[in-house]
Each structure stands twice: as structure tokens, then as C-alpha cells.
Amino acid sequence: NDIGIESSIFIAGSPEGGKSTLISSIFDKNTINVSSSTLLLDYTYRHNNRTKGLNSLKDTLHIWELANGVMFKEFLKIPINEHNINNAVAIIVLDLTKPENIIDEYQEIIEIINTRIDSILKNLEKRGSRRPKALTLYSWKKYGNSNPDKEFIHPTIIPSIIVGSKYDKFKNMESYFVCKILRYLAHINGSSLIFYNPNDESMSQKVYKKNEKIKINK
Template identity: 35%
Template sequence: IDTLWDIAKAEVEKKENLEGNGDGVEVWEKSLLFMGNKNGVTYTVSSLDRDEIPKPTLALEYTFGRRAKGHNRPKDIAHFWELGGGTSLLDLICIPITNDNIRTFAIILVLDLSKPNELWPTMDSLLQVTRNHVDKIITKLGKTNPKVATEIKQRTWNNMPKDHPDHELIDPFPIPLVIIGSKYDIFREFDSEMRKIMCKTLRFVSHYYGASLVVSVFDRYLITNMNFFSFFNLFSKSISVDQNKPLFIPAGLDSLNQIGPPPASDSDIGKLHAHTPVDLWKKIYEKTFPPKSTRDLKDVSDPAQDTQYAEYEVDAMRTQKNQVHYSSSNKGWVQYLGVPFQQYNTKLA
């Protein structure tokens, strides 16, 4: 049985074919998932190419953009997904990333630099869950379509030159990944040593996972660049690694030698008992910026109470339902106290 998404996808493809007069016009598509700190990804999907104040993202939001390249030429379509709530809605990551779009999917991880104590746990949780889901899809594809699975695995190394000295030391993310550090205007006011540790850590993580790194003022200019990237999969080959300036390091252009060792003494490193390079950098980073618990990073607000989604008729019905449920659930306590239930219910109403 076709799902609602299958029907909608079929309708879009049918419409595109009709608009192209059926003359072999292909539809080129790219999908992007924006995710990051709680309340930190609200400037992407909701305000993309629109002159409006962005609204906070709740749960998982979707929009798309189309671009025609000329008469009777293939149309470009970009699908934009945005995960709100930081690490509190990790289960929703599996919705936008599917067997059908895995070959054209990319992840945009937006990290709030003004909250260094939340940076590592947020980054680690989101990347682990995403990677586990993608790995499951690739494993499943390996059984039904090994050629596609092999292509995806090989593509992860496309941005890494074959003669790169770190070729055997890194573990690229299974799909394209871009890490963005936002709130740069606040970050640049930090102590220079704090900036150094954060920048080196982000450079190491990005390089280890074969990701591109952008640490800059997250404004509409950057959004425009990301929109351009989503359509054409292009990234400038320029590079900026000065921690006193915005960072811009495309995937494959950094190295462990340029990044340098973790910012700690040899004696401190020996006491950390890390099992992997990532674990070592994590321990050193968290020594300077003790992490918040994952419980503190979760969004416990009730989306049903958000005013931007207010609907009078629906809200009135919901209030009535909640009231009846509350009255019924307290019937036993009212009777225990010797108060007639009907009288209590009337007063409550």
C-alpha cells in the first residue's frame, strides 16, 4: 500500500515530466537535513529565500526549492529538512533519510559556538544516531543492490586525495557532512585560549569525518551559499584556518599535521586513558568545557502550547477533552474526600 509520501512523490514526478513535455527531461534532486543545538537551527528552512522573520523549528519541518536551468533543461530540486529540539528528537532523524534518497543526501550540522559546554554532547549524539541510521540503510542496500552500496562507500573518499598523508587515519562520514559554527559574533569575544581549543577541536572532528567546516557569522549570506551548495554540490577550494578569523575549510583540505596535537601536555594526555583519537579529543575538550547532561539539552516544552500553531476550534476541543479527562481521573479522590463527583465536576467546569 502506498503511503502518503509515496503518492505525493509520484504526483511531483508526474508534474515535472508534463512540464518538461516528456522529452527525456530529468529531475535532479538533492536533500539536506539541518540539525544542531536546541533553538540553534531556526534560521535555515523557515527563512530560506524569504523576507520574513524565522520562527522556531518544532520537531521536523520540510520545504523545498526548485531551479530551472533553461528551456527544456533538467530542473534542480532541493529538499530541505530541519530537525528542531537539539538532541531531544533523535528518533526523527530516520524519517528524511531513506533508501530512495541516500545517494543524494547531505547533513548540515549547526553548532552554537556561544554554548561551548553543549557543543560536544550535541555534536556527538546527533552524528552517532545519524551515522547508525545511514549505516543500516547501506547494509540493507548491500543485500538488495550491492552496486549502489559500494558506490556510496567509495564516494565518501571522493574529497580526500589518494596521496593524502591521513588517508589511513580518518573515518569519513558515510554521506556528505558540513559542520557550521554559528553565533560567531559572540564566539569572537571569548578568551583566545578558549577559541583555540574550540577551533582545533572542530577542525579535528571535521577532518576525521571528512566534513567541511565553516565557522562564521550565520546570516543570510551564508544561507545563500548553502542554497547554492545544495543545488550544485560545489564548494570553494579556498581555505581559512586562522582561529582569529572566520574558518572555512572544505573537506579534504586540512590535515592532522596542520591541526597539530590536542591542546594538552603529554603528561595530561597520558592520564586520560583514551581508546581512540576521537575519545582523546573529547576528554581534552570536556576538561576545559565540562558538558551538560543530555537531559539538560532536551527540549521539554510542549509544542501544543506554542502560539504560532494556535487554532481556536481545535484548541477549544482539546481543552474540553483535557478537562473531562482530568475530572474523570480524579473521581476516586473526590469520592474519598466525601464530595459528590457531579458537584466537583460542575465547580471545575
């Protein structure tokens, strides 16, 4: 019998960058803004009916929001583990109104993610699992063997999305250089790039649909 698919996404990024608002807007169309900050780790989930009827298939999406800080590395072990690494997606939210912090925030988060994933893959390899090789090959699939930037690219093993938040305020600023930086970071790390306005529900749904597309392609 077919069973529903379980997937996990975890969201991290800039303090007060709109992470909680992004999650809330996925679940509640009337949610415009969430002012409370995540202390350490928040969890919620969403069911999607893939088929209709009495025996309908339900896919489950687990959503974890992690706050930056000294415990980030430890708490990352919860949403990313060897049981869900095949169906995990990372969303990194960066506050566009504070461009001076974007590179440092992104690099810190992506390095911790990659360290966690490397640890999982090494443990799987020790037990003879073929998943590490398969996941690595998949992460390079979008680039191909003849990509001229191959020596500079280090794609994340799990799919990742960079979300540039507060786009409504950012678009009135000097944005060209920041956009080029984000496009570069997305390119060398194999990430998708989306610009997001917390006050625009349709943009929140685009982030959710992008995650759905990644899972389907995977």
C-alpha cells in the same frame, strides 16, 4: 528526456542555534530572525530552474529540519532513506556561544546519522546493490589512499556540513581552541566547515551554495 534532479538536505544541531533562521534566509531575503522552535520535524522545499523556457528543467531541493530529542532517531528515517541516499546532505548546526556543548552535541548527532546510514547500506547489500561500495569509495575520494591520518578518519557516507552558528557573538570570545576542535571534527568525519551569522544574509547564502557545490561534485 532530461528530468530535474531531486536532492535532500536535513538540518539538525544545537537547540536555538539558528537552524530555522538559516532555512528561512535561504528562501526569504528579508528574513533576519526566526524565534519559533522546531517541535519535532519541519519540511519545506525549493525549486531551482536549471534551464529557461517553456520546457525548463526544475531541480527540487527537499529540506528537513529535525529537533533533538528522544524521537530524533526515528524521524531521521524520513529524510535519509535508500531512495535518496545518493543525493542527501547533512547539515549540523552548532551554537558557538555554548562551546561546552559542541563536542557532545556533534558526536550524538553524527553517531545517529552513521547508524542510520549503515542500516540502509546493509539492506542494499543484501539485495546485491552496488551503491554501498560506490558511496563508500566516494566518501574517501577527498583523502586519497596515502593520507597519513587514514587510520583516524571515518568519513560520513553522505556529504556533511558543520555550521558554526552565531559567529558574530563568538568571534569576540576566546575562539582559537574551539575553531581547532571544529576543524578536527570536520577532518576526521569528512565534513565541510562553515561559520555562520544568522543576521548576515550573505553567510546564509554561502551555506546554501556550499550544499549546491557538494551536489554538483557528487
